Amino acid sequence: MTKLIVAAIPDRTERRVAEAVLALTKEFHGKPVVKRKDILLEERITEDVYKDRRPRVLHHVGCSLARQFRDRSTGLTSLCVAGNYRDPALDVEADLFGQGLAELPIRLVSGYTAAGQRIGRAMVTALEDKGVIVDEDRVTEYAREVKHRWTPPGAGRLIRVGRTQEQKRHRMLRDCDVVALFGGGAGTAKEARIAEDYGIAVVPLPWTGGAAHQYWQAMLPRAGSIVLGRYPVDPMVYAALGDPDLDLARRAAFALIQQALGVAAV
Structure with missing residues (x-):
């Protein structure tokens, strides 16, 4: 479910930050945070951008998950x-x-x-x-x-x-x-x-x-x-x-x- 929520994020930068933070895609699997940031830097997503977008994407994913579970229970x-x-x-x-x-x-x-x-x-x-x-x-x-x-x-x-x-x-x-x-x-x-x-x-x-x-x-x-x-x-x-x-x-x-x-x- 988390992968689907992140895949639906329209902004590519925010989507990639979410994938790095949550280690959702294979290039991030098993890597420490520093290495994940290095991968993002290669894509011109800087440390400052990462710090700026990280709270937003985590909040978005968390709220989306909460809505998904709520909707399943209430219809x-x-x-x-x-x-x-x-x-x-x-x-x-x-x-x-x-x-x-x-x-x-x-x-x-x-x-x-x-x-x-x-x-x-x-x-x-x-x-x-x-x-x-x-x-x-x-x-x-x-x-x-x-x-x-x-x-x-x-x-x-x-x-x-x-x-x-x-x-x-x-x-x-x-x-x-x-x-x-x-x-x-x-x-x-x-x-x-x-x-x-x-x-x-x-x-x-x-x-x-x-x-x-x-x-x-x-x-x-x-x-x-x-x-x-x-x-x-x-x-x-x-x-x-x-x-x-x-x-x-x-x-x-x-x-x-x-x-x-x-x-x-x-």
Whole structure:
């Protein structure tokens, strides 16, 4: 399983560092760390690059293994909604997104935001309308550990973790398989960067504006290099995320989410 996770790392340098650290390929077998570094140096991967990438690739492999074991035990993958909004017109989009997620075999994770809560409620309602018994782990929200602060109930289980937003973000994201960007600002952009550092797929919903639209614009010119679920993204599908026909844009988003998760609608 570890070999498959490392083989799927798209960046060659990070993939080679992971293979050296974990001695996964035959050229590293039985060799001390110094000798493995020498092999990397021959490939122009310096000591500084090795030290910089090593923590990242080890964290990525560890989180991927944890997700693999979790998914095997529950049969569900996890999608995180990163973002928020203030425009009431986006209530409809949040509801539609949540209803669409109810068609997928996933758990929903979000920060303690209006967007995450609305999407979570829409997902739970759609599941219950189909006669599905929704356990408390199907929707999880993360909030900071802030004393003497009343927290209104959300759509699912509430977990308090971390004294800072940064700590909360890392804990929220590390167990997710894909992150969907819904509107948002600087904090959402930071969550997208954290997800990328963890090797987690990111799918923006650009029609919701904010950080989601900015991320899509930045990635659009190199859409052909994006890998989701071990397969390259179809640039035409990625471009369709920004189509003025919102039905088409939504279908593109769910196609990319399903590709990233390797799941089909239920």
